[in-house]
Amino acid sequence: MKRVMLEVAYDGTKYCGWQIQDNGETIAGVLTCELERLLGEKILLIGASRTDAGVHAMGNICVFDTESRIPGEKFCYALNRSLPEDIVIQRSCEVPMSFHPRKRKCRKTYEYRIWNADFIQPFNRKYTYFVYKKLDTDKMREAASYITGTHDFTSFCSIHTVVPDHVRTIYSTDVITEGNLITVRITGNGFLYNMVRIIAGTLVRVGLGDYGPEKVKEILESRNRENAGPTAPPQGLTLMKIEYAGEE
């Protein structure tokens, strides 16, 4: 028996998120089905991040245990032959049996992309949130600076969040502009349900001038979801990478 880790990239457009569910196709569902077909065993896939419907990933992480003799680093080749073209394994390797992708300390990086132009751009329409009113990115950058640090993020998580501890540490929050594309890049030790999308929705409100950048500090301190901006739409969000201590 060995434990194998997969680094998975996917275009989440047509999936009902990561986690297997009864009604609708999911990333974990497709991966489990292909692994079981490949290995002829029942597989339990444990994912690091249960991304929502429509959210993308460049490097989500998952593990499974198998009796197979296929070397860990060969699984990517074997799986990519049969996976649909919107789910691609970028890397695979064997990890210690004790490795659990949600219980081990890590740094996660998300990017939320906004297309700020007069019109939609047909190529990135499935990977950006289109905002036609001009956003003030200097103000968004100032607002983002309040997010960085260790805070109680109750105001920035869905009221459906089930975990009791809402304190997370955000290492960096950058607002990067390239032409009409605005990317909010956030790295932290963990994220609550809908947290990046609510932060993005709030930064857009600041960019539109609905409130000043310093309002973000007040919103954080209020610990009340109602004070933050709306949850920005899923297609703008991509889980970029998950880094574990001692792993690359």
Place this chain on the structure above:
Amino acid sequence: MKRVMLEVAYDGTKYCGWQIQDNGETIAGVLTCELERLLGEKILLIGASRTDAGVHAMGNICVFDTESRIPGEKFCYALNRSLPEDIVIQRSCEVPMSFHPRKRKCRKTYEYRIWNADFIQPFNRKYTYFVYKKLDTDKMREAASYITGTHDFTSFCSIHTVVPDHVRTIYSTDVITEGNLITVRITGNGFLYNMVRIIAGTLVRVGLGDYGPEKVKEILESRNRENAGPTAPPQGLTLMKIEYAGEE
């Protein structure tokens, strides 16, 4: 009566190219249909570039004549309301009745994108040509330098090319690398049928080491399509812009 110019961006993935044809949906077909519905007139759309099936555009140009009182610069808003999300008008304006997008001198810029990595990237899979063998971009850059200039491009056009004159002037041929993405950007006064895709296919052959960069000079001089590389697949190609003298 006035002549209106549209600058059109499209994701060509699901279309049978620009030009209206009997079997299959085309960009010009969809635009003509939406214009006729909007204006209640018969419309003849004249396009600058008849892009092939699966080829994309950031700024293809077309014109049509109309009796409508809608100001030229408002057509983009009116059309974008009803167009499918993979065709988006980026700009519209009135032009002189004498303006013909194929008869006027212009500079066209194409980009051909290659994803050179171990695995496909799910986000750009529809906009790149995936090559997993490592390409030598320095050699591709050297080979590209032979393309720039005024040459007879018989070796680099489809044998189905109908125009008799195969001499074109290429102002620049750049090979740009950003991580695993290789972009071949070509600007010229005109392009023959399949010309950019055959140039890209030939540069890939050079990048793979199948022949040296200086072979491109020989291929050009031979004026024989059989000597050049294969026609690279359509999804890597995007018509970036068309610039007319005296316009912008």
